[in-house]
Amino acid sequence: MTRKLLGIDLGGTTVKFGVLTLDGEVQEKWAIETNVLDGGKHIVPDIIASLKHRLEMYGLTKDNFVGIGMGSPGAVDRDSNTVTGAFNLNWKGTQEVGSVIEKELGIPFAIDNDANVAALGERWVGAGENNPDVVFMTLGTGVGGGIIADGNLIHGVAGAGGEIGHIIVEPQNGFLCTCGSYGCLETVASATGVVKVARLLAESYEGDSPIKAAIDNGDTVTSKDIFMAAESGDAFADSVVEKVSYYLGLASANISNILNPDSVVIGGGVSAAGEFLRSRIEKYFMTFTFPQVKQSTKVKIAELGNDAGIIGAASLARQFIAE
């Protein structure tokens, strides 16, 4: 009997599930809504019910699975398989997750932080090409990330390893970040950060630009609007993308000057701009790296999209293969 992996990507809006081969191929996937009502107390039971239902539907039992892996927002305790608080799930205190799922399903369980898990996915079967040294950066509502160095996910002493969004890229006149520092990457490269950069540059831009006009007008302008305008030749929008690319290139370079990974993989909504964004980040990356890093570390765009979470989550369960 060929054994499989189960991956769960728990998010604030949906829970995604995947049944994967041991090589990381997604054989089945589905999703349910995340019910965050009543302090998030329905989430774990909903996951268990969905898993039981689907396994029965597919004619699979616990013996078909090596293990279950899960990515969760919030603060994850990997030793006890609990989540000790997750704002967007309404989980306030310590939430039993692994022990309950393991008991109900009878399959070994492992958990990690959602950004780390997405990094594992991109590293395993995505842009990272299964290299032992891969840095993943995700540009969305915030800027998150995960670092795999010498084959290990780097958690750090308090689990804050890989918090790439809080690298300082503007130490002197930066925007205030939600973390309390000024000049964090997140303040200039998240979806809202891109708009902040646009607002700042709009103050001194003197040419014609529909995007600048919209900003000055108080209209809602998104990072997507800005990237699309830049690609269509709006010079103001282009200057915004250039500045954001400078920050991303500087951050990617400093990470690489420290860790010399095989690649820095850029994912998340903002990365939908693809090669248009990547090539500009690379330009600044080349400005700020030293020769050995220039020659060996690559800047890439993520390949797995939304599947990175279930794939990376499933990869956590590979630790149970030998058992």
Next chain:
Amino acid sequence: MTRKLLGIDLGGTTVKFGVLTLDGEVQEKWAIETNVLDGGKHIVPDIIASLKHRLEMYGLTKDNFVGIGMGSPGAVDRDSNTVTGAFNLNWKGTQEVGSVIEKELGIPFAIDNDANVAALGERWVGAGENNPDVVFMTLGTGVGGGIIADGNLIHGVAGAGGEIGHIIVEPQNGFLCTCGSYGCLETVASATGVVKVARLLAESYEGDSPIKAAIDNGDTVTSKDIFMAAESGDAFADSVVEKVSYYLGLASANISNILNPDSVVIGGGVSAAGEFLRSRIEKYFMTFTFPQVKQSTKVKIAELGNDAGIIGAASLARQFIAE
């Protein structure tokens, strides 16, 4: 019979040796001059002769040793135990090191880069307190370093991991670095970098200062002179130390925002300034880190001095304990 470790710290001026317990206690240590003549061809034979002589003197045989570990300057190939070029040893092509020593001594051998090895030493029995996540930064003629993350030394894809001296701390108006980039930490925090910062600040400083006068006079001023003057109350020298501390604090913060180590340990000649320097670095570290890192990552001064090399080298040999 209690078994021991042998550590060798190969440098451009001396080769240091140590016999250590498995717990990292130095029982014997000695040093020989490094003979770099004739393309450095005497170095390995000299090391072997010295080892044989001392082991006989101490009444020790190969059976007393678990293994030999060595730190070397230059580009180290850990798989083949060779050094593929080391400028300050006059080694140009690939130099057989491990195979020759292993054959002559009959003891298993391991090698790594000298800065990495010093990091291992400080992590093991120095300021790092054997924590699995320690970053070591050495401020000397250059700025080097080593990173231990989740218990592993980080080498990166081309062996350039831990090159902390090339983090960019002044992206806009930095000094040119030997690596070709502008604004690397090494250009402002190495022994010569501190003097460069002093020269720049001297241009606009208007008060009285013997150090500023010496710089304007074209006298030789060292980083040590500047730190001593600052500690004695020279306001100009103090402003130089403040600026250097800002750069070191920013670099330490960005490393920690990425890796969340237990500690950033600062060693090398410039770190002789001790708490005077550490407390100022910490001030800027606290400015540029996010709350979880502020609360969990510490800035420390190295404790082992010159012994970090032999101790870290010896720690490489601990991989042979199980054999």
